[in-house]
Amino acid sequence: MNDVDAVKPAEERAKELRHPEKAHKPAHPIPRKPAWIRVRAPTSPGYQETRALMRRQHLHTVCEEAACPNIGECWSRRHATVMILGDTCTRACAFCNVRTGTPKPSDPLEPENLAVAVAEMGLKHVVVTSVDRDDLDDGGAGQFVRCIECIRALAPATTIEVLTPDFLRKEGAIEAVAAARPDVYNHNLETVPRLYPTIRPGARYFHSLRLLDTVKRLDPALFTKSGIMVGLGETRTEVLQVMDDLRSAGVDFLTIGQYLQPTPRHAPIDRFVPPAEFDNYARLARAKGFLMVSASPLTRSSYHADRDFERLRAARLAQDTAAG
Numbered sequence: 001m002n003d004v005d006a007v008k009p010a011e012e013r014a015k016e017l018r019h020p021e022k023a024h025k026p027a028h029p030i031p032r033k034p035a036w037i038r039v040r041a042p043t044s045p046g047y048q049e050t051r052a053l054m055r056r057q058h059l060h061t062v063c064e065e066a067a068c069p070n071i072g073e074c075w076s077r078r079h080a081t082v083m084i085l086g087d088t089c090t091r092a093c094a095f096c097n098v099r100t101g102t103p104k105p106s107d108p109l110e111p112e113n114l115a116v117a118v119a120e121m122g123l124k125h126v127v128v129t130s131v132d133r134d135d136l137d138d139g140g141a142g143q144f145v146r147c148i149e150c151i152r153a154l155a156p157a158t159t160i161e162v163l164t165p166d167f168l169r170k171e172g173a174i175e176a177v178a179a180a181r182p183d184v185y186n187h188n189l190e191t192v193p194r195l196y197p198t199i200r201p202g203a204r205y206f207h208s209l210r211l212l213d214t215v216k217r218l219d220p221a222l223f224t225k226s227g228i229m230v231g232l233g234e235t236r237t238e239v240l241q242v243m244d245d246l247r248s249a250g251v252d253f254l255t256i257g258q259y260l261q262p263t264p265r266h267a268p269i270d271r272f273v274p275p276a277e278f279d280n281y282a283r284l285a286r287a288k289g290f291l292m293v294s295a296s297p298l299t300r301s302s303y304h305a306d307r308d309f310e311r312l313r314a315a316r317l318a319q320d321t322a323a324g
């Protein structure tokens, strides 16, 4: 630790330990959030119960690891996004609060523990995501498949949404997860292609787009979903281009939310996008043909995913009926 580090608040030092690769990056003060982004502190009994269950089953959640602002609301409704394959990511995206470093071997009991938790919570819909596991031969695809199988066995009425990494250079991984037939296959583009080198340096925009296109081609009945954050410096024209790209990959559901900077060493917020601009994006996206759009400052790809899945199914039914 150098002299400057010695006077840093303990909280900031702890956050840097989660992201050792960011310790040398310049610090950008976190701007005060506008009134439309304030959320209530998580205190409800439902929140406490969800937390206790996750601990008991040794499960990680992206809700906690990503410091999601919606945790109070989601957990009080017993809606959580489970993060499999450990709590340590092999990538180092500039926007993400998940711990980075060398992960532990994957836990063979995790799929069953997850299914037990899903059954115990009586979830109608579950979202399963993971850290990036570039260190594994299959990128973790096999664990996704086992999780889907275990949930189907222990909680057959629960619908399953997977939010997967990009499986870059992991041959057969996308196909394996799609073949396990989750109800929704979600993969986030996160930002516009121009910002990939700074915001998502380990990923490739067109690879992520191709992933979504591949899933839809393999199984057109599967719902596909993707999301981006705004407020990172993208332009409106670039956002509209991403919408067109996603539509040409056949993506059904688009989410757009405000980027929030987890620590001073993460990518700085360019601006807070006002709610009216989100409404405008939502209108334009619907006009471009998405079955569903969720766009608001607090939208996250798993926010209200349970309720949205029912709306997604109803939207497809209405579309099919109209088409005769």
Ligand code: SF4
Pocket (backbone or CB within 6 Å): 062, 063, 064, 068, 069, 070, 071, 072, 074, 075, 079, 080, 081, 300, 301, 302, 303, 304
């Ligand atoms: S929006 Fe998603 S990540 Fe955030 S608390 Fe809700 S379920 Fe968790």
